[in-house]
Amino acid sequence: MSSNINNILKRLFDRYASKWLVLLFDLCVVAFTFFIAYLIRFNFEIDFNFYTFLKQIPFVLTAAVISFIIVGSHKGVVRFTGVKDVINIIVGINILATILIITTFMSRKYDFDYVFDIPGSIIYIHLLLNVFFLIGAKFFIKSIYKSVMQDYEEETRVLIYGAGNSGLITYEALSNDAMSNIKVIGFIDDNESKVGKTINLLNVYHLSKLNKDFIAKNNIEEVIISIQNASSNRLLEITGKLFQLNLKVKIVPPVQNWIDGDLSLGQIKDIKIEDLLGREPINIHNPDLIEEYDGKVLLITGAAGSIGSELVRKLCDYNYKKLILVDNAESALYDLQQELIQKKAKNFEAVVADIRDSVRLDFIFNKYKPKIVFHAAAYKHVPLMEQNPYEALSVNVIGTDNTAKSSVKHGVEKFILISTDKAVNPTNVMGATKRVAEICICCKKETQGGNTKFIITRFGNVLGSNGSVIPLFKRQIESGGPITVTHKDVIRYFMTIPEASQLVLEAASMGLGGEIFVFDMGKPVKIFDLAVNMIALSGLKYPEDIDISISGLRPGEKIFEELLADGEKTKPTYHEKIMIAKCKTENINDQEIKINELCSLSPTTQNIEIVSKIKDLVPEYIPNNSMYDALNL
Incomplete structure (x- = not known):
């Protein structure tokens, strides 16, 4: 029986009461408390003119309607009554009392109808009763609702x-x-x-x-x-x-x-794991960004990737002229396109293209005439690039060179390269090719830049990005473990995807050309500790539920990463978390010759020869635990 009553109450409470029904309920309470006020005033005896009382009721209710509509107390959802609603009710009740006091005063002074002449003691008793009954009724209904709902949900x-x-x-x-x-x-x-x-x-x-x-x-x-x-x-x-x-x-x-x-x-x-990075989140608010992107054509390569897609989402908040999304991953680009359509994003176009195709790239630049280019396209998986150095070279170096040349040719105002901390004193092919891309951009700035400002952003690992440890650890936890960590002492700098994207937008706004923007990312995080925290966040225990397996350092992997290369010095910016290092511009002509030689290599070139030429251009590149260790001799 009680279950049926609860079901009926639950169906009733699932619906929100009309604000006019709430107002009617409040008026009934006001009428009731007005009668109780008379009873209290006359010692709970009907020792007063009941006819006068009845004539005063419509006037009191009219005043109550005015008061409650002024404060809007009838618009509140009763089940969600809170402190602000209580204050609103009290204000409304005081307005009602004030109206009654003023009309009583005017009635006595100018000899109005006795209907408006309400004894002051009754007005004050009425006010106190209204506070008690109106607020009490709201919280009583709220408590009934909560008790009924809790019968269906475990506390x-x-x-x-x-x-x-x-x-x-x-x-x-x-x-x-x-x-x-x-x-x-x-x-x-x-x-x-x-x-x-x-x-x-x-x-x-x-x-x-x-x-x-x-x-x-x-x-x-x-x-x-x-x-x-x-x-x-x-x-x-x-x-x-x-x-x-x-x-x-x-x-x-x-x-x-x-x-x-x-x-x-x-x-x-x-x-979330972002809350446990061991450093304060980096928050930036720069109103100059609004003007920076206003009315301009913006182009993003690698637009469907982790960083590229977040850049796109952030740029959608600005008043750009057109947003060009370039990527060769058609499925990911399609998903991003549908997301933007769903969000009713304006003036964007998704273009399937490969940055290694210079002719196609030049056609896109000529068609859309972008003014700011965000170059996020890259191959970044360390083990895969270690085994396929030509692919790393073709995308990270040749693709960057193609994009930079098209930018200069078509009058791009700013070109922002998204780099990585693995480019600093690299120990793997991926990091070394990203360092070559940085050198390529620095050379363009010195020799071919024209009016194009070349800017580099460099940051550590991005939480949740494609290929990062977070998705990998999640999959390993879901499959029952173990989580694989290459070395117990491996440490990495981490930032979130929104933080990384915001850095890129800041760089585009602040950059004057030739800078490398880096974050003060605080203390690096031990990957082992990250794995332990992820196990705990999944509601499991280490090592009882999920174990951690030490697999050994992968080819080209470092124990720790760096954000600055030898000889690079930083200077502060307007934001304490952002620093600027200048591109080193030594032996520009020699570096350009070596870059051109790299870009002219054939896909059939032996891996060792490709890596040797990369090492010749990046002498700080020291292969580590890799098939290319012989080049260190």
Whole structure:
């Protein structure tokens, strides 16, 4: 029987009440409290002129309608009643009382109809009753709704990490959401002065209090981290402890990301690997970018790749003239095209083309006349390029040279090459070819640039990009493991795809030509630690559920990467996280001759000869644990 009643209530509560129905309900409450106010005033006896009372009711309700419409209290969804709704109701009630006081005063002064003459004591009693009954009724309905909904969803018991302002706002967001099945049972805080006290009748604990017995006793399932100024290193410590207790961890976003300054339940997300990089996220806001891309034709090579596609998404927010997406991966380019169509992106065109085809590339530049070129096309998989050096040469060097030449020929204003930290003191073919691409761009700037400004951006590994360790680790976890790590001490610099794309846009805006833009990426991350964190984020344990296998360094792989080559010095920019290094311009003519020789090599050329010529141009290239180690002699 009770189940049927709950089903009926659930179907009723699934629908939102009309705002006019809410207003009618509020008016009924106002009429009821007006009658109770009279009863209280006359000691709960009908010792007053009931006829006068009845004539005053329409006037009071008219005043209430005006008051509630002014503040819009009737527009609130009752099941989501929160602090702001309460304040709104109180303001509306006070407006009503003010109207009644003013009309009473005017009635007595100018001898109006007695209908407008309401005793002051009744007005004040009515005001207090309205506060109690209107607000109480809203929260009563909200509690009924929540109890009915919770019959269908299992309750999740959580702790909030952080008993400061952010933690309290998080608690309010969870408590005020009638759809939420989350029950907060306490707070965690590092501040000893708060530990042992209560907030909203909930205990504040220290992190050391959490152990398996405490978790089991209180049936805690997850912890929501709500600390606005926590460093990434501190986050790593906290999550490491929580993961060991087999707790699910969520995180509250930064205040600046809250919608209209308010935190909603939907914004509290599972903690991601980006949150555990061990450094602060890099946030850049540069209003000059709006003017930089305004009314211009923009062309992106490798547009369907990880960085290229994110660049496209960010550029869609600007008022460009046309956006040209160039890629030879037709399926990925088609997917990107459909995504942009779905988002109703404006003035873009997807072009299937290979940057190794100089004739095709020249035709595209001549047709669209781009003013800014983002060169993101590249082969970047280290083991594959180690085995196929001609392919690395053809895309990373010849393709870059073709794109740069077309840029100069067709009057491109800015050419931005997207490079990698593997180009610095390279130990593998991929990194060495990207270093050759950098040298090629520096040479173009000195000898053929004309009005074209050549700019290089250089950053570390990009989380979640095609071929990065994150998708690989995810697949290995999904298949039951083990996760393969080449060496326990391998460390890498990491950034997110949005961060990397933002750097490229900043470089295009700031660059005057001949610069290499690099990020201060903080401390590098151990790949082994990254694997352990990913296992924990998947709700599993290392090594019980998923083990980590050490496979040994791959050919050409380094223990650590660098962002600056020998002799490169940096200078600061307007943003503390962005630095600029200048292209080294020694022996330009000699370097150009060697680049031309490389570009003229045949696909049938022996691998060792190709790599030898690359090494001749990039003497700092030292093959490591590779079939080309003999070239080091």
